[in-house]
Amino acid sequence: MSKKVIVALDYSLQEAEAFLQSFPPAFIKVGYQLFYEAGPAWVAKKIEEGYHVFLDLKLHDIPNTVYQGVKTVSKLGVDLLTIHASGGSQMIGRAREAVEQTAAANHRTKILAVTQLTSTDQAMLTDELQIGTNVSDSAIHLAQLAQRSGADGVICSGQEVRAIKQATSSEFLAVTPGIRPKEAGADDQKRVVTPVQAIERGADYLVIGRPITKAKDPKRAYETILQSIEEATT
Numbered sequence: 001m002s003k004k005v006i007v008a009l010d011y012s013l014q015e016a017e018a019f020l021q022s023f024p025p026a027f028i029k030v031g032y033q034l035f036y037e038a039g040p041a042w043v044a045k046k047i048e049e050g051y052h053v054f055l056d057l058k059l060h061d062i063p064n065t066v067y068q069g070v071k072t073v074s075k076l077g078v079d080l081l082t083i084h085a086s087g088g089s090q091m092i093g094r095a096r097e098a099v100e101q102t103a104a105a106n107h108r109t110k111i112l113a114v115t116q117l118t119s120t121d122q123a124m125l126t127d128e129l130q131i132g133t134n135v136s137d138s139a140i141h142l143a144q145l146a147q148r149s150g151a152d153g154v155i156c157s158g159q160e161v162r163a164i165k166q167a168t169s170s171e172f173l174a175v176t177p178g179i180r181p182k183e184a185g186a187d188d189q190k191r192v193v194t195p196v197q198a199i200e201r202g203a204d205y206l207v208i209g210r211p212i213t214k215a216k217d218p219k220r221a222y223e224t225i226l227q228s229i230e231e232a233t234t
């Protein structure tokens with residue numbers, strides 16, 4: 001069960017190392033802040049040490065540029081890598097081609113396509129971005145596009161995970177950030193659910209950052225979340 005919760009290490013390199021010394025989760029997410037400072041060699045070292053790594057680079061560019069970038073980073077052996085679904089079918093297809101080409105005998109990086117960021121709400125989609133669809137409908141549409149184009153799964157809010165599983169398939173991965181235990185504040189997240197809600201709606205992995213990393217006792221916060229999931233599923 002502990003592999004279900006991916007801890008987002010939105011930290012400097014020094015902070016990340018200190019965190020992992022005090023409490024090593026099985027699955028870690030490396031985003032811009034840590035990757036830009038620590039670099040690919042650090043990620044490769046963590047994989048060698050036994051961590052499962054989700055590299056959250058949210059690539060979004062022309063198909064060839066994404067292909068070249070994915071080819072380079074997937075050689076590291078990360079489990080999960082993000083691109084944006086809104087990059088379109090060709091871009092997603094090229095990302096899939098890249099991970100197929102760099103796959104080892106027993107390992108292939110899985111491509112996850114970001115649907116609508118969990119920090120986006122309806123008002124932002126309509127008023128700022130001038131996209132005239134419902135935010136959940138848009139996430140479902142992008143998930144179907146991602147599946148058709150070769151992604152292994154999506155990043156979505158727990159609010160849409162059930163509908164996305166129905167519109168795609170149970171094997172198509174749904175990875176959900178925007179997770180907030182009841183007692184935690186939402187911060188900049190808009191489409192949030194609790195850990196138990198995400199699991200009950202069918203999420204394959206939960207991505208959790210600040211409710212763990214900013215807690216007074218991160219290990220305890222992590223274990224409390226795992227326990228709540230365990231209790232809800234047994």
Ligand SMILES: O=c1ccn([C@@H]2O[C@H](COP(=O)(O)O)[C@@H](O)[C@H]2O)c(=O)[nH]1
Binds near residue numbers: 116155187207208210
């Ligand atoms: O739609 C998305 C895509 C990615 N994220 C990432 O997940 C974590 C969430 O951190 P919290 O501190 O638990 O809010 C963060 O690293 C984001 O970059 C997301 O939140 N939403």
